[in-house]
Amino acid sequence: MIAGSIVALVTPMHSDDSIDWDRLDELVGMHIDSGTNAIVAVGTTGESATLDVSEHCAVIKRVVARVNGAIPVIAGTGANSTREAIELTTAAKSAKADACLLVTPYYNKPSQEGLFLHHKAIAEAVAIPQILYNVPGRTACDMLPETVARLAELDNIIGIKEATGDMERGRRVLELVGDKLVVLSGDDETFLDFMALGAQGNISVTANVAPKQMAEVCQAALRGDYDTANKLNEPLLGLHSRLFLEANPIPVKWALTAMGLIGEGIRLPLTPFEEQYHASLREVMRKAGLL
Secondary structure, three states: OOOEEEEEOOOOEOOOOOEOHHHHHHHHHHHHHHOOOEEEEOOOOOOOOOOOHHHHHHHHHHHHHHHOOOOOEEEEOOOOOHHHHHHHHHHHHHOOOOEEEEEOOOOOOOOHHHHHHHHHHHHHHOOOOEEEEEOHHHHOOOOOHHHHHHHOOOOOEEEEEEOOOOHHHHHHHHHHHOOOOEEEEOOOOOHHHHHHHOOOEEEEOHHHOOHHHHHHHHHHHHOOOHHHHHHHHHHHHHHHHHOOOOOOOHHHHHHHHHOOOOOOOOOOOOOOOOHHHHHHHHHHHHHOOOO
C-alpha cells in the first residue's frame, strides 16, 4: 500500500531551462536514502504544466529506472483533456510506473458528472492503479466527496490526494471511501491533522527539502504516536507555509538551489523567487536545520 511521506518531486533544470538529468538522478537517490516512502514524478511541483509530452514521459521513465523498484513511483498524468490524460497514463504504464496521479481537469470546469466520466474513461482505458487528485485552489474545479465515492467503485482507482486542507471535507471523504481508497493529504500545513483523522500519508512539497524529517513525522503518525509526530513536525512548520510564498514550485526550487542540490533553472511562465522573500524562507530553513 502507498502510504507515509510521498515527495512531489521537483524537475531540476539548467539555467537554459533544459532538464538536468544528472541532478534528477541525484534527487531520487537522496529520497531513497532518506526514507521517503514513494515519489510523484511530474506532478504540479514537477512543472507538469510546462513540460512537453515527450519530456513528461522521459522524466517518468528516468525516475522509474533510477528508483529500480526501491520504492513506488507515482506518475503525474492528469490533464484537462481526457484524451491527453489517457495518452500520458498509457505512457506511464509503459514506463512501469507503479501508479498514476490524476489531477481534476483544470480551466474547463467540468460538472460532477463530467469529472466522473473523465476518470472512468481513463480507468477503463489503462490498467494501472490510479489516484485521484483534488486541488480546487489550483484547478478551479472541486471534485465532491460523493463523486469520489462513485469513482471508488472502479477497480483500478485506488486512492485520492485530497488537497483542500479542509478537515471537514477530509472527514467526509474518509467516511465515504476510507475503507476503499488510500486517502492522502496534499497539504503540508494540515497533513498531520488529516492523518489523525485516518489519512494514510502526505504527498508533500516540504519533503523535497526535508525528506528524512518528513519521513520520520509520517512514520510516527502511522504508528499513532502523535506526540512524537508533532514534536518532529514543529521545526518544519515554517517551511510548510513559506514554501508557498509564491506559486509552487518557485520557492521550493530556490530552497533546493540554496542547499546546493539543484541549479537555478525554472521554466516560464514561472519566474525566479522574488528577492524580497529570500530572508524569510532562509530563516525557516535554518530553523529546520537545512542550512
